[in-house]
Amino acid sequence: MYGLGIESPASSSASSASEDETDDRVDGDDSEVWRPSPRSPRQARISGARLVAEPPGRRRTRRRNWIHAALVAATVVLGVAVLMWMEKLGFVEALYVTTQIVTTIGYGDITFKEPGMRLFMAFYVLWMLVLVGFFLNSAIQSVIETHAEHMKRYLRRVEQYAEHARLSKHPSLEDQSEAQQNIAAKVKTRYGEINSLIYATMVFLLHLAFGTVFFVHLEHCSCSYGATAVTGCTLENACEVGLKKSYIDAFYMAVVTLTTVGFGDLTPSTWVGRLVGIPWMLSGIVSTAFFLEAMQNVLLKIEARQRFDDAEQMSEETFSAIDRDGNGVLTKAEFVNYSLVKHNLVDQETLDFLSGIFDSMVKSNQHGVSFEEVQEFQERFRARKGESRRESLLRGQG
Numbered sequence: 001m002y003g004l005g006i007e008s009p010a011s012s013s014a015s016s017a018s019e020d021e022t023d024d025r026v027d028g029d030d031s032e033v034w035r036p037s038p039r040s041p042r043q044a045r046i047s048g049a050r051l052v053a054e055p056p057g058r059r060r061t062r063r064r065n066w067i068h069a070a071l072v073a074a075t076v077v078l079g080v081a082v083l084m085w086m087e088k089l090g091f092v093e094a095l096y097v098t099t100q101i102v103t104t105i106g107y108g109d110i111t112f113k114e115p116g117m118r119l120f121m122a123f124y125v126l127w128m129l130v131l132v133g134f135f136l137n138s139a140i141q142s143v144i145e146t147h148a149e150h151m152k153r154y155l156r157r158v159e160q161y162a163e164h165a166r167l168s169k170h171p172s173l174e175d176q177s178e179a180q181q182n183i184a185a186k187v188k189t190r191y192g193e194i195n196s197l198i199y200a201t202m203v204f205l206l207h208l209a210f211g212t213v214f215f216v217h218l219e220h221c222s223c224s225y226g227a228t229a230v231t232g233c234t235l236e237n238a239c240e241v242g243l244k245k246s247y248i249d250a251f252y253m254a255v256v257t258l259t260t261v262g263f264g265d266l267t268p269s270t271w272v273g274r275l276v277g278i279p280w281m282l283s284g285i286v287s288t289a290f291f292l293e294a295m296q297n298v299l300l301k302i303e304a305r306q307r308f309d310d311a312e313q314m315s316e317e318t319f320s321a322i323d324r325d326g327n328g329v330l331t332k333a334e335f336v337n338y339s340l341v342k343h344n345l346v347d348q349e350t351l352d353f354l355s356g357i358f359d360s361m362v363k364s365n366q367h368g369v370s371f372e373e374v375q376e377f378q379e380r381f382r383a384r385k386g387e388s389r390r391e392s393l394l395r396g397q398g
Contacts, residue, residue, distance in 0.1 A: 068135045075131075076102075079124055086117050093226050096274040101128050103285050105257055108264035110227050193301055197294040204258070204291035207284040211254030212247065214280075215273060219245050224269040243269050258284040 076098055083094035089110070097110050101124070112118050223233035223242045233242040245253070245266065253266040257277075268277040322338045323330055340346045361369045361377040 071131070072135050075128065079128070082120060082124075086114070086120075087112065087227075090226060090271075092271055092275050092278075095278055096268070098128075099278045099281050100262070101125055103281050104129065104260050105262040105281060105285070106264070107262050107267040109267045109269075193294070193298045197291075197298050200287070200291040200294035203287040207258060207280065207287050208251075208254050211257065211280060211284070212251045214250075214276065215253060215268065216245050216247050216250035219243065219250075219268070219270055219273050222269045222273075225271060228267075228269060257281060258288045260285055260288075 076095075079098040079101070080091065080094040083089045083097055084091065087094075087110075089097070093110065100106055112121055221239035221242055221244055223230045223235070223238050230242050249266055255261075256263050256266070268274045318338075319330070320326075322334050324334055337351050341348050341351065357377075358369070361373050363369075363373055
């Protein structure tokens, strides 16, 4: 039996070959092809139950996600309901304002003047940002990252083909059999951050282009509506007295929105624009954060590579400092510790602390520790920790 309760192929075929399998030998062929016959409904139900069995940890995670989703939905419904009741906003307008709060864009095109409403919105904004905004943005980010992983796998396959072709044209570069085994690992190491940046850039530019083109065509001339309606504006004179957007204006608004700057001088003004702008803002700010993170990772990797390439030659003084035991030979551990500190991956104080822990465990063999010595150190540590707790309790009671 496997971990999920699914029978192994060998045991299944041995126990039910006479009942569940038929001879599907191909006529005119010396080879024999055996295929299992369709199982009975009862066996199918049992197999399905085994396949859908999940560990308790995964069930708890799924239950927690449903609770978070319900919490987000309830909070959004509450905000929309209060805005519609207190401010007499339409459903789309209320949801549009709520989206501005979640995304922290804050255009400021729809504001509140009543003290009671301002007090409610103050607490509502804090609640949305602290809890609901995190859950909602995490959910959207997980969707984008899932699509990003599919795109990166596709890009890695293309790069593997290119790498394979390069090695085939130049067989003298590397041993072909060994190179083909390492192509996937090389491609992932060499192009991993680049692939992430490519996908993140594509998603960000797609949101930017959509916002620019959509709003310039939909809201080229608009009278707006509701709380932001332009007085005296009609369809006939919208381009004279109404709100206007050029390509530069729409591009500017898209950048300001996706970066959550939200100046508020240009905003979605029509009913359709705000309706479409709600999902566009939610996914757009996540795509921007994804793009900036991927760009930062690439820049940090380039900086680390340059720092490694520009590293000074090791002098005799540096060699002596690395050689902790002074035997004139660098061990692998000594060189690794030096490299970690030199490239700011860990500080010397942490390495000294870990080295002290190791030295406190060593007894019989100066070059290593046995499992018994590790256990003895852990027991001493637990005993010391228990004594510290007892002393703290005694001091508190005194």
